């Protein structure tokens with residue numbers, strides 16, 4: 001067990017559906033600490049850079065359009081095994097396969113508009129945190 005940081009995003013659908021508080025409540029209830037937080041709106045170009053690893057996937061254009069369609073909330077979550085804890089709270093990418101009680105099982109009804117994003121490894125977390133937060137914001 002190690003103290004880790006991970007990047008969490010509440011996607012445009014989560015923000016527009018009024019789920020910011022619900023998502024944050026679940027993170028805090030699970031013991032994750034919010035170390036930084038802001039609301040931003042990505043351009044599609046920003047979203048293309050953020051999701052670069054998916055550039056060959058058929059859903060890349062649609063995903064980057066969706067991610068730039070409205071404001072999102074970006075957060076740094078910290079805690080023991082924060083990456084895995086966050087992924088468990090989110091549930092599987094496809095809400096139909098997400099465990100009951102997870103954020104995606106409870107709220108997502110679309111594989112793309114799936115409410116939240118979370119880093120999938122320590123390396124990705126470092127890159128994704130640095131994409132959204134500068135040195136001053138990292139405290």
Ligand code: CMP
Pocket residue numbers: 054059063093111112113114116117118
């Ligand atoms: P996320 O965890 O942010 O990582 C990539 C995103 O691509 C994913 O959540 C979904 O929002 C989106 N996506 C759309 N279609 C698919 C798909 N078929 N498989 C995986 N991810 C998809």
